[in-house]
Amino acid sequence: MTLSTPLLAAAPLLAGLIGPALLGAAPVRQQADRPAIAPAQRATRGDVIEHVAARTLADQRRVLDYWTPERMAKAVPIDLLDLVDDSLTKGGLGKGGIVKGGDNLLDGVTGRAGVQATPDLSARKADLSIPPKLHGQARHLAASRPDTSTVGSRWITGGLVARTTGRVFMTVAGSDFVCSASTVRSANKDLVVTAGHCVKDGAGEWAANWTFVPGYNLDGPHPYGQYAARRMFVAGPWSRSADDNYDVGMVALATSRGRHVADVVGTQEIAFNPARGGQAFGFGYPADPPYSGDHLVYCAGRLKDDPYGQTRDQGLGCDMTAGSSGGPWMTRFDSSSGKGTITSLSSFKYSDDRRTMYGPYFGDSVKALFGKAQHA
Template sequence: MTLSTPLLAAAPLLAGLIGPALLGAAPGPQQADRSAVVPAHTARRSDIVEHVAARTAADQRRVLDYWTPERMAKALPIGLLGVVTDGGLLGGLTGRAGVRTTPDLTGRQADLTVPRKLMGSHQLTAARPDSSTIGSRWVTGGLVAKTTGRVFLTLAGADFVCSASTVKSANRDVVVTAGHCVKDGAGEWAANWTFVPGYRMGGGHPYGQYTARRMFVAGPWSRSGDDNHDVGMVALATSGGRHVADVVGTQEIVFNPARGGQAFGFGYPADPPYDGDHLVYCAGRLKDDPYGQTRDQGLGCDMTAGSSGGPWMTRFDPATGKGVIMSLSSFKYSDDRRTMYGPYFGDAARALFNTAERA
């Protein structure tokens, strides 16, 4: 895959956020990876890399204690990883901000300077769900308001936020998010990983906080940050002795779906003009990657960094908040800030899920 550039934030924003977010950001102990080495022709189905996270009760308590309301408030959108650290995927050229530079017609990477994102048509409130919107606050409630949540994690010594959703699974513990919200491509795994379903403004966690037990990504993501495989599955620990599915419910998930069609995308965007305190949604028709750089599909959406990993659903019912997850927020191209792209859930994503639900 071609290299990606980070979603650049204005200097005043970084000056006010970088310092506080780094204070006390200790990654905690890292465990060894477990990966399956398979022939190339079978990699799509069985090439999965696993990381053991907070395995013991003591580990889980340490992670929960780490995330004070102050740390949650200061955590940065994962898109700033390549900006606030010297590392990051491929020497800091990480697309985990959600912005890829636009390839030219020959397929080579264009040398572009990514401008500050300008938002001119977002809506922060909506009286009722719309079937077409590039960004509105979700005020209808329903199941999606409980199953979608914020993710808090530490990577490269700094604290970050993403989005994720519960999915129906055999162990009642699985959430799906972006691969870059779990592992920095060929770089390190995230630490202090915690899911807060139904997150409320000011650090509220009405349904508990769930630490990661085991994390899973596809081999192509782990080795090279392949955007086709920007998917992470996480098996959570219980909270108060209860599985996350038993507390908030779950959404269905589908693999190898028909391409195109209508979709609703959800997340907690945290880069301006959003603040990460509200669930936001986009809705519209899906389209293929116009540059042919990935198998991803695009959705009209002005959500910013922090929404990474938020679920995209087909067959979504706005009245109940139920749907079927078929993708998630992954990246944008630098010449089109109003379209988000999400990976196609094929055989590799199915294998990832099958492994996670048995964890």
């Protein structure tokens, strides 16, 4: 199973989740339910897999009507998907129901907000939902300017990023989930970028009822409208084997009340084959403690390479929890205007370093993905 692979970890699961048996073991790459993927695997130019989502106006209306305030409130981070009891799912993808858990939704299980589940202990990545320390978050909330180095603070500066970043709501195997995404400048004025696992379950099914809500906030959950997916795109290596190097999805949206999303909220730039390293700002809607998914959160700092060499991804110091999957990472970010250039996004964490988020490198395959999606 693959949708929960991102934002879980390649090292053994953390203490308190499975006990001391694997503590101290080196990070491993093999996952029981699929073969290891060599990091050097590369997509050929144009290796893009496409899916038609809500084709007609009637389909799009059905999707939007599905997302009642109650369903939105109950949706959980997509990263829960692989952690349900296989005895309930019979090897499938869906959430089988509420099963064993601890008193605070963390002891022995996942810590997912409002859901208790028995994890799949064969997974090569550990749950992102370990409640992180706040690291002076109250001080950040009162700051007049955003910090250029923070592992997780609420974004209160406003600007373009507060409109272009939003929450994604989707259904997989009958259960409702959330991710994050951002609009990007495109020829069709309808495009958002997110994580591949927020769009398609690797070799498995595509997400249904896919809806983007830009500028989501608790006071006005959809101030700029709601946009159903028309067409979805992922790179071939993600679709075939959930290769983390290609954990990128792009979605062409339907209009809302006749208006393109770009005309309503604006867009961020996107760039490919950037220089590695440097300063970046990451944004998203983390939904696990201590976050609730109701506010935009950001991390900022210097990028670094994957220390295990298992991917070409880069890491950013970040305590954001599950639900932030697919949130944009920007370089050349202007904190006063909220404008930047998207060069990666939130994908996964290693279990022995819960303070670092990793995001895929936007190379030629992502460029080809964008080239096709922006004309959909």
